[in-house]
């Protein structure tokens with residue numbers, strides 16, 4: 001699937017259109033440049049660093065946490081979620097029309113890969129933009145999704161994306177900048193958000209040092225996106241998993257617990273025998289449209 005030769009990007013320094021150097025699309029990813037001469041080189045793994053200024057104080061996932069996320073997701077346990085997400089995106093495609101998807105907080109790019117594969121079966125004109133603040137994550141994401149434009153940026157800053165340029169935004173367990181999402185989404189476009197529900201991974205949460213999920217997260221999700229977005233529909237997905245000790249350790253380590261416990265400590269807690277191999281993931285997928293007042 002070819003990327004668009006004109007990705008809908010804008011320069012984080014001056015706001016002018018940002019294009020691949022020399023107009024190249026896939027063949028020669030060297031740098032993104034704007035008409036004012038600002039230039040952002042591609043890292044050798046293929047993502048561009050658009051981080052400018054001070055940005056949000058942020059504890060980035062470590063390379064080890066990202067490796068654990070990659071390994072766990074690659075095991076396919078969350079495939080039903082990825083398929084539901086892809087279906088929610090693909091249902092917004094109008095046959096014969098180009099489609100642009102933005103994955104915000106893309107992590108290792110796992111879900112975007114499934115979305116892109118589904119889009120590829122539906123349309124031959126598709127552009128994907130992947131954003132994350134973690135270079136460790138983007139190294140994986142850029143390799144997994146070479147046809148996407150992977151950008152290091154802080155989603156709490158103005159996004160390096162043109163106004164009304166995006167048909168669908170996906171956000172899976174990642175921060176949501178409602179005002180900026182509303183600016184870049186085209187009228188009629190959709191924002192697909194995946195969040196955990198109460199009881200998500202409860203069987204291992206306490207033992208493995210993970211955060212538990214509060215009951216009112218859903219209300220807070222809608223509030224955090226208001227007044228820019230309104231929920232159109234919600235789908236709950238429960239996935240029962242029987243995991244090996246190594247998968248349990250990856251699952252715990254890839255989340256917030258990885259910031260304060262090392263993998264060996266987590267593996268030791270799991271190895272002590274108190275942790276059940278039977279774990280339930282509880283997700284909520286919510287599709288939002290732009291609120292009428294913002295269109």
Ligand SMILES: C[S@@+](CC[C@H](N)C(=O)[O-])C[C@H]1O[C@@H](n2cnc3c(N)ncnc32)[C@H](O)[C@@H]1O
Pocket residue numbers: 056058060061069073104105106107108109110111131132133134137153154155156171172173174175
């Ligand atoms: C829990 S991970 C989810 C990753 C991916 N969506 C997935 O489900 O596999 C959250 C991601 O959001 C990214 N992130 C957190 N804060 C961010 C920010 N301010 N700007 C951009 N990305 C951010 C993290 O680096 C991380 O990759």
Ligand SMILES: [Zn+2]
Pocket residue numbers: 011012013014015016034035036037038
């Ligand atoms: Zn510029």
